[in-house]
Amino acid sequence: MAETNNNSTAPVSPDSSKTFLDITHLVCPMTFVRTKLAIERMTPGQVLEVRLNDGEPLINVPRSVEEMGHEVASLERESDDASIYRLIVNIR
Numbered sequence: 001m002a003e004t005n006n007n008s009t010a011p012v013s014p015d016s017s018k019t020f021l022d023i024t025h026l027v028c029p030m031t032f033v034r035t036k037l038a039i040e041r042m043t044p045g046q047v048l049e050v051r052l053n054d055g056e057p058l059i060n061v062p063r064s065v066e067e068m069g070h071e072v073a074s075l076e077r078e079s080d081d082a083s084i085y086r087l088i089v090n091i092r
Contacts, residue, residue, distance in 0.1 A: 017046050018049060020049045021035060021051070023035065023050060024053050026057075028060055031057040031060065032061050035061050039091060044092055045090075045091065047073070047091065048091060049086060050086070051087075052084075053084060054082065054083045054085065061087060062075055065087075069092055070089050070091055072088070073089065074087070
């Protein structure tokens with residue numbers, strides 16, 4: 001698995017079909033801006049995994065991704081920490 005820092009996206013599988021993005025350090029509207037930029041670099045069939053905070057990002061990012069025409073495959077709490085979530089997006 002490729003490592004990533006908070007300032008970039010990184011493939012999480014050798015074939016680059018899945019990309020990881022951590023936006024927990026950002027606030028709206030930058031949470032969606034960074035997500036949109038990641039999506040724009042991807043091709044249909046790829047998967048974007050986004051780590052995001054509760055609150056505005058949890059509401060706005062999945063909604064905006066769907067408005068762009070992509071599929072929200074799942075949105076789940078990361079662990080017992082109720083403030084961090086994982087969003088899985090299928091790129092169309």
